[in-house]
Amino acid sequence: MKEVFGNHALFFAFSAVALALVLGIAALVFSIHRQEDVIAVRQKPRIGLMLYGGRDEAGWNRQHAAGVLQAARRVGVDVDIIDHVTFNQARADEALSRLAAEDGGHDFTIATSADFAEAAQMLHDGGSYMDVALPRLDGQGKNCVPYFVRLYQGEYLAGILAGLTTQTGRIGYVASTRNPEVCRSVNAFLLGAQETRPDVRVLVKFAGGWSAPDDEQQAAAELVAEGCDILNSHQDTMNVQAYAAAHGVMFLDYLEPYATSSGLGLATVECRWDMVYEAMLRDYLRGRFRSMYWIGIEDNAVGLGGFSLRVSEEARARVMVEEQRIRENGSVFTGPIYDTDGVLRVADGEMLSDAALIHLDWYAEGVEFP
Template structure:
């Protein structure tokens, strides 16, 4: 569901805040029709709220919703939308990118859904195509960079949360070897690895972060094998940019620690899970629906962060000492207030070349086109 480097680097030419990829590679065939989950609205409530415009909102997911991970996080946001007065929501899960996704998006558009959210990078072009055919509907695409008059792009500054989880990992490691099971070598993932590494080395300069690429967004077996390979070289904390909790489970089986992603994965590895970089899509989705209903929504690139409540870290595992929690919480407050920027120089790349000068803060176009690893990362960026 992600972009090729050449395509993503076009962000640098856009000159506006863009978004990078997110999501899961699908393993199941797409459903032919949306599953509707309608929020029941008593007749008397509807009558009393005649001024509230009814809205039909659709969501397209690339992986199964399940009980953790990327699509699950988006669906929690959908449920917040479904709870809004006068709003009906529908979704289709496990939709492969390409022709299948275009068919599902088109099906929603033909049913006159007021708003359609497509949550995988690989849905970008199909969404843009359908948006062009239905100019009176509103489309929002997660993680891409293309927009139209009736299509926005959106994502979140999850790298802020990844920095904080890196701090936790850096404090908890004994071997100073951190493992990172990562999906594809594209800027979103590389940016996250770099932020995690910067956080870890801020509290433990001796740390090295070893990266293994899985070349998949959602494949529990492959993700688990990647984690095992990292454990085999001495990693005692496993982090991930993957959708399933399989790396967490691998870490617990070996008596190592782990850092999750997308949602709180404590339940899958309670003895291992330190924390996780997590999504909270509800503030964004409910804001969009409210503004579209009021005629106030404008197409743009949206990149919210800790300050807006769209990203955060999961509760700490009970094994995380109070002094570590206090340290990370203090930095979290600084990031949230804007007093601290994650990518503040001096920052060198793997070769020792200065990429961000001392005192400088990397602008968004640099972050969005990031294809190089920071010092402390062990592994290829390809």
């Protein structure tokens, strides 16, 4: 693994046709066909990884760094990392441009935040055709490779457990911002909880960002004051879990277990990001990307694990039953489902399509915003 830093002037231009004509060595070139583009890739392509935080930061950044490196080792490619790329547009532009040009340029870069989409598009518009994988499913941008995991399936299982565990019937959920990813997770968590406790309510507060320590802990405190006896979160950090552990409140982990001896953590929504990245990298080396990478329980990429001693064998068994059901039919959004305004969004017996899930912008009845 090589660190990528430096400020010297850089330039990189890559064209499949020109490379084949000039070098005339077809055996040393892989062609990547995505939509109508053909991109020449060297026999040993260079892969970039861009993180907005540190590779060792607990939560999102550490999980993705580890996943990419595991996948890269299995397929036999090297990864160059730029981390601590903030959500500053100029910084993102600089980091992607550097990867496109550094030491002859990278063939493919994984950028682990949807907020880097604008930088990826600017890179393409500026004449660089380096493909950039982004964790967003709308596929915007000619050089975008969309990916994610079906995180909502794990959140549904977490909801099953929370519904079995809550005493107050009020569960707190600290979310980053209003977007389809968060909406899917909140709704799935609620639907799971309603399966085991129909009168349950999920109270949601938005922290306003993926990493906002003070706002996350303030939101957690306000939810506990509202009577929530379990906290869940959809953040890139472990701040909500830290608050819960320090204040004697049960919680659910997202991405990785929160390191504590409190015993208050119930279970962890687990994501195998390495499986997504391995599929992506293998397809790249074979010469063709899929239109989208979105895998879940059916591929063993998502689940609920790390159960604490607080969770009974009966509760674990119920979670396993629901997990098997998802494996068989893949849906946690089966109607009837009404939204918070009482509008029927999914008819009885119908399943919400992937297209609808990708653009989800409504919350299910039972979600509250105190």
